[in-house]
Amino acid sequence: SGDAFPIGITTLSYQASDGFQNSVCTFKITVIEYFPTGGSALSCRSQINLAVNADCEAPVGAGLFLLGNNYHCFDDYTVQFQNQFGFQIGPNLSSHIGQTIYAKVTDPATGNTCTTAVNLADNLAPAVTCLDTIVLPCSIPLQELDPDHLGWPQVEENCSGYTLQYSDQYVALACDDTLFNGEYSAYLRRIWLATDQHGNTSQPCRQLVLLRRFTLADLSFPPHYTDLPGQQPSLNCAAADTSPAFTGAPAIDGQPLYPFAAACEFTVQYTDQQIPFCGGGYTVLRTWIVLDDCQNLFANYVQTIKVTDKTPPTISCPGSLSVGTNWANCTAVLQLPAATYSDNCSAVTSSIHSTAGTVNGNLLTNVPIGVHVVTYRAQDACGNESQCQLQLTVYDGSPPSAVCSPSKFVSLTTTGIANINASVFNSGSSDDCGGSLTFQVRRLSDPCDLA
Known part of the structure; x- marks a missing residue:
């Protein structure tokens, strides 16, 4: 045996x-x-x-x-x-x-x-085992055909490390191709070779990638940006990107056909019509045309992209203010300092409001004594509004008007001393802001000086 x-x-x-x-x-x-x-x-x-x-x-x-x-x-x-x-x-x-x-x-x-x-x-070369045939949509970007996306073959080596290399043959198929009965737009034949550290090279391993052909019925079109139910939000004019790279393009299996239709036999173009809106806003009516070069058929689609001003103006108020009243009527009059405004999309209109007094532009009049709030408001062309506030303190800034009697005759007591209330010398003193007055009398430095 x-x-x-x-x-x-x-x-x-x-x-x-x-x-x-x-x-x-x-x-x-x-x-x-x-x-x-x-x-x-x-x-x-x-x-x-x-x-x-x-x-x-x-x-x-x-x-x-x-x-x-x-x-x-x-x-x-x-x-x-x-x-x-x-x-x-x-x-x-x-x-x-x-x-x-x-x-x-x-x-x-x-x-x-x-x-x-x-x-x-x-003397033994590495053995390379390729992946099975892969079928992908024709719209796949060519860079996604590299091995990092599709996978690497299995290599068996008896002793040492090895280097793995490949070469690609890309073949575009005609619309009436008979090799695959017109089912595919192109194919990629990838040949793998592995060489070990001793110079032994493997037998070639051949991998096949087929790119499937589609028709217009397989197309999906990009969404609308209008804020309407079931649609995407409109774009903010402060940083609006209306390019197809952001807003989308006709696609197959989620792969856009614009600007490059890859291996698919489609021609894709678009035209834009822009309609002005409030402020810096506008609406883009984008008309897509997709031509099936194999069947000589086309499809069109209008995509609506609305660009609106959604952001209120920025506003910055001056610091708190403290002012005194005028001499005549116990109210304050002041020119309010300006706030700073800015808006990314349109011009800004502003207004000032106060909890007391009368506002005319930046002029604030008839403001009584007390602590008040002044509000600055800014509004853009689309009605977006923002505001800020400052504190205004009005104090009594005018002294009373003193009116004295020119002379007073006072009798002395038996002790030779006379007590006189200061208010005796008042002859119509007043204050613009009303209220009680406090009187004080001071004797001349030389009591005998009658000059």
Whole structure:
């Protein structure tokens, strides 16, 4: 049967059955070890070429290196490997592929040795297994056909690292193509090769990518931007991007056909009509035309893109103010400082309002004493409004008007002293803001000075 038998006696039994009874036959095989004649010297080959197998391993039995057959069983000998400097290496020899190493065969019974120079090589190329055929929409961007998107093949290499490279053949198919019955617009044939670190190159592995053809019925059109139910919000004129890259284009399987229809046999164009709106706003009526070059049919579609001013103006108020009243009527009159306004889309109209007094432009009059709030409002051309406020404090800024009697005659008491209330000297003093007045009288510095 081709089986190997060890040294010694091996008993073999065979059994045969005919359905009624069994018959057994037994015999023995005796293997006698060969003993070399004429001495125990070893003779090795001077040099051999040795290639590793699929597991990056090499057979290292003594029979590979010994010359002739006047030896014990080869298993009785030991084999060691050395580098060119005589240092022992192994048992893994993969790091020495491409080098010349030395196999030393030793007879443990006698100590006799011999040596063979071994040119160790890796002659097995990597094996590359490609992915199955892939079917994609013809609208897929060409950059998405690279292996990072589609996947890389499986590579099996026995020993070392490898480099993997590919080449592409892109073939556009005619509308009446018979190779694939007109089902595909194009195909990509990708050929893979792997080369290991020892220069072994794999057999080519061929991968096929088919780009499926579509018709106008497969088209989807971009959405409207109008704020209406079921549609996209309108765009803000402060930073409106109405380009198809943002607002969309006719597409197949989610892949836009504009500005490039890739492998699909479609021609896609559009025209815009712009209708002004309030402020800097406007509406774009975008008419798309898609031509099926294979069937000579077309479809059109009007996309509405509304650009509106949704952002109120920015406004910044002056700081808080504190003013005194006028001399005549106990109210304040002031020119209010201007606020700062800006708007991204249109001109701004502004107004000022106060919780007290009368506002005329920036002039505020008839403001009574107290703390009041002044409100600045800004409105753009589309009615968006913003406001800010400042605090205005009005205080009594005019002193009373003092009117004194030119002279008063006062009688002294028996003690020679007279007490006079200060209000006695008042002769019609008044204050613009009303209220009670406090009077004080001060004697001249020289009581005898009558001048």
